[in-house]
Amino acid sequence: MFDKTFEFCAVGLAHVSPDGSFIHVNKKLCEFLGYEPHVLKSMTFQELTVSDYLNTDLSNLQQLLAGSIDSYSMEKQYIRNGGAAVWGKLTVSLVRDSRGNPDFFISVVEDIDEKKRLESELFQVEALFSKIVDAFSSRTFIWVASPDFKKLHYLNDGYHTIFGRSDYELYAKPLAFINHVHEEDKIKVMSVFNQRPLKTWELQYRIYDVNGKVRYLHDRGNLIFDAKEKQALILGTADDITKEKEQQQALEVAISELAYLSKTDPLTGLINRREIFEQLSKEIKRMKREQHVSTLVYIDLNDFKQINDNYGHAAGDQALKTFAEKMQNKLRDSDRMGRIGGDEFVVLLYGTRANEVERFFARIDNLSFVLHIDDHLSVPIRYTAGWKEWNERLSTVQKWLDAADHVMYSIKGESKQRNNISE
Numbered sequence: 001m002f003d004k005t006f007e008f009c010a011v012g013l014a015h016v017s018p019d020g021s022f023i024h025v026n027k028k029l030c031e032f033l034g035y036e037p038h039v040l041k042s043m044t045f046q047e048l049t050v051s052d053y054l055n056t057d058l059s060n061l062q063q064l065l066a067g068s069i070d071s072y073s074m075e076k077q078y079i080r081n082g083g084a085a086v087w088g089k090l091t092v093s094l095v096r097d098s099r100g101n102p103d104f105f106i107s108v109v110e111d112i113d114e115k116k117r118l119e120s121e122l123f124q125v126e127a128l129f130s131k132i133v134d135a136f137s138s139r140t141f142i143w144v145a146s147p148d149f150k151k152l153h154y155l156n157d158g159y160h161t162i163f164g165r166s167d168y169e170l171y172a173k174p175l176a177f178i179n180h181v182h183e184e185d186k187i188k189v190m191s192v193f194n195q196r197p198l199k200t201w202e203l204q205y206r207i208y209d210v211n212g213k214v215r216y217l218h219d220r221g222n223l224i225f226d227a228k229e230k231q232a233l234i235l236g237t238a239d240d241i242t243k244e245k246e247q248q249q250a251l252e253v254a255i256s257e258l259a260y261l262s263k264t265d266p267l268t269g270l271i272n273r274r275e276i277f278e279q280l281s282k283e284i285k286r287m288k289r290e291q292h293v294s295t296l297v298y299i300d301l302n303d304f305k306q307i308n309d310n311y312g313h314a315a316g317d318q319a320l321k322t323f324a325e326k327m328q329n330k331l332r333d334s335d336r337m338g339r340i341g342g343d344e345f346v347v348l349l350y351g352t353r354a355n356e357v358e359r360f361f362a363r364i365d366n367l368s369f370v371l372h373i374d375d376h377l378s379v380p381i382r383y384t385a386g387w388k389e390w391n392e393r394l395s396t397v398q399k400w401l402d403a404a405d406h407v408m409y410s411i412k413g414e415s416k417q418r419n420n421i422s423e
Contacts, residue, residue, distance in 0.1 A: 012088070012109035018065070018102045020044035032088065032111050034081030034308075045107070050077040050085055057090070064094045065102055075112065082313050087116040121261065139240045145174045147198060147223075147231040162217070162240045164210030182206035182214065189219075198223065198234065204241070215242045267317055268324035271338040276346055279336055280397040283348060287390055295357045295389045297347040298404035299327075300412065302382040304343040311373055319371045323381050330364050346401065354389040361385055384412040 006013055012029030014022050022041045030037055033048060049057055053076035060072040071093040077085040089110040097103040141158025145151060152174045155167050159177070169176045181189050185205035192201045201221045206214050217238045224233040263275040271279065280296070287293055301323065308316040320343065327345070328337050334350040349357055369381035386408025394400040 012107075012111070014045075014107045014109070016045060016092075016105040016107050018104070020046045023104055028111075029109055032080075032086070032109060033078060034313075048078050050079060053077060060092065061105070064092065064105070070094075075116075078109075080313075082308075084313060086111070087113040117266075118261075122258075141238050143170065143174070143236045145234045145236070147234060149174045149193070149234075153233065158238070158240075162209065162215060162238070163207065177207070180207045180209075182208065192221075198231070215240055216245045217241065265339040268321050268339050270324050270328070270345070271336065273338070273340055276336075276338040276340060277397050279338075280348065280400060283350075284390065284394075284397065284400070288392070292351055293353065293390045295349045295352050295354050295387050296400050296404045297349060297357060297385055297387040298340075298401070298408040299345040299347065299383050299385045300408055301343040302384055302412070307371070307379060311379070315371065315373060315379075319379070319381050322371050323369055323383070326369055327364075330360075340401075346404070349387075354387060357387045357389075384408055384415065386411050 006024070007026050009026055009028060012032050013024075013026040014029055015024040017023055021044050025037050025040050030040055033040060035043070045057075046054060053074070056074060057076060060069070060074065063069045064072065071091065073089065073091040075087065075089050078088050080086050089112045091108040091110075093106050095103045095106060139158055139161050140156075141162055142154070142156045143152060143159070144154040146153070152171050155170055157167075159165065159167055159170060163177065163180060165180070175193060178186065178189055178193065182205065188203065189205050192203060198221075200223060201219070204216060204218050206216055209215055218241045219236065219238045221237075222235045223231055224235055226232040263271055263278075265272040283294055301319070304316065304319065307319050320339070324337070324339065324345065327347070331337060331347065332350070336348040336350070338346055340346050349360070352360075369383070371379045371381055373379060386404055386406070388394070388400065388404040388407055390400060394403055
């Protein structure tokens with residue numbers, strides 16, 4: 001039971017000797033580091049640790065051996081097979097023998113590479129927001145006029161700063177600024193200043209400065225009354241909120257990009273696992289309501305590991321992108337294709353029954369999916385597809401996925417058996 005728990009644990013596990021060599025390793029750790037078990041057990045954790053993190057790791061181990069700490073955790077980068085650096089969260093504890101001497105370390109390694117990538121992207125977005133905020137500056141022009149707008153009593157330098165025009169223009173005619181209001185906003189502005197009796201106001205509108213640039217203003221007006229409660233003056237303030245508007249637009253773009261990232265597989269550009277579940281859930285609700293079925297296809301690339309092993313992970317990534325692009329080109333606009341993880345994909349064929357799916361794949365099986373390594377070398381991309389037409393017994397997304405996945409693996413198993421017999 002312990003051996004099975006160790007081997008099939010959802011995180012990487014290893015027993016490591018005091019000198020750093022691997023004694024036992026589980027499947028998850030081998031997948032994370034890209035090595036076969038027998039190869040990994042011939043190596044040390046020092047060889048697999050990026051140099052920037054090795055001294056900290058070794059210092060922690062010395063404290064464990066000295067008994068000053070019981071365990072430690074740290075985030076560090078490992079050198080994966082092929083040379084790529086990947087992030088892992090390491091937790092280590094020490095097992096001692098019956099005499100109290102160090103026997104072996106228990107190392108737990110959690111794959112946090114995707115989490116670190118997202119944190120980096122979010123940091124870049126936050127840095128962009130910070131620059132926008134730092135660049136923001138509010139400029140205001142203030143004016144005081146008589147209630148009938150015949151006389152301007154005061155005007156600060158803000159009018160010249162924002163409009164780029166002479167103060168004399170407003171001293172000669174206090175409402176002359178309306179001539180520079182954007183044509184789409186002019187009626188709104190005039191309706192405020194033409195009302196009688198004049199009331200307090202607050203509105204936003206656009207103006208053209210002296211260079212023809214559009215600026216956004218947030219304009220507020222207050223009435224000042226004398227001792228007899230008669231309107232004596234009008235106080236107006238207008239803030240140039242152009243940078244604020246630009247910031248808002250930049251935020252909207254950034255939010256849109258973040259929303260896209262949350263739904264998209266960064267390698268292939270297809271929808272990711274979370275968005276697959278969301279869209280399939282909506283489709284199940286639609287089918288229950290409209291009694292109009294669709295079919296879910298589960299696809300697994302054949303011998304994908306051999307592409308990685310023989311030509312490197314960059315070629316493996318390109319194979320995934322090539323397959324995703326070419327397969328998606330065969331689909332209708334109403335269909336949906338996503339990457340469920342690794343080399344596995346799903347396709348939702350909207351409003352399509354299983355017999356139609358069979359004819360569809362019979363057609364595209366004649367088309368070649370090829371990865372071009374260079375001008376002289378091309379590698380075929382082969383796959384196995386299984387599909388399941390929705391029915392009411394498939395009441396959840398997971399059940400529908402599992403059913404299609406089961407069909408696909410049955411087909412893959414039969415294919416391997418035929419190949420073994422033919423050999």
